[in-house]
Amino acid sequence: LSTSSPNNPRSASRVPLVAAAAAGLVGLAIVFAFFVAPEDADQGISQRIFYFHVPIALTAYACFGWGALKALLLLWRREERYDLESYVAVHQGTIFGALTLLTGSIWAKASWGHWWLWEEDQLVLFLVLFLFYSAYFMLRFSIEEGPRRANISAVYALFGVVLVPVSFLAIRLAENVIHPTVFTRDGPQMTGTMFLTFCIAWLAMSVLAYALYRVELLGKRLDANLRELREALTS
């Protein structure tokens, strides 16, 4: 593997801008979710959890996909920077995955009266996806740092991404549907304002995930550069 690339100064200077955009969009999403979107006739106020729960779940899928793409690039181009980028993307995906499970569980309690239903395939499949990627960290940190760890982590991240479409489609293919399916072949099953609120929340979560991804990557690269500098100064 080639040596790690330093932080790109132009990319690093954009981080505060992305973070500010994320904060603004999350604020806007909250305003829309509570003050603009109408109350759902069926579920009442608890339906407002949807505006954060679904975008968080979609962002988790996107992060796992991004991690797999970076893993593929690592195996293909043999550049060490892709290992770190893949790791950070999987880390973000796991955080958003945990938030999906937590917000989903709260919504389930509010709507169905249960925190969790083991007979619901879509819930269990998302949990499997989350646990699979949680195990990624155990695998990664059980191997000594170097090309071997990077390669094994990349292959694992690539295998995991297969579970993403399975988990996503399970919500649509399940026969005993308790978990609501809002997006069908006939389009989104909600009013225009609700859909607009959902789109804003989705954009907000995507930008938030990207901001956290850039910040974490920046920190990890700084850490690595300082380690190299310390070795150079003390040798």
Added chain:
Amino acid sequence: VSAGEKYVAAAYGVVFVAVLVYVAIIAAKLARLERETAELAELARRRDAGG
């Protein structure tokens, strides 16, 4: 406050706390990096002074 409102507050609160914890972790890491940078600068200065 209705039960539904409590659940909505809990769901949004969980997300807010998660982001807050993340920011706190990043802040702690930045503080550590600042300390290490100062240490390395001091080391470099001593090396220079030592010739």
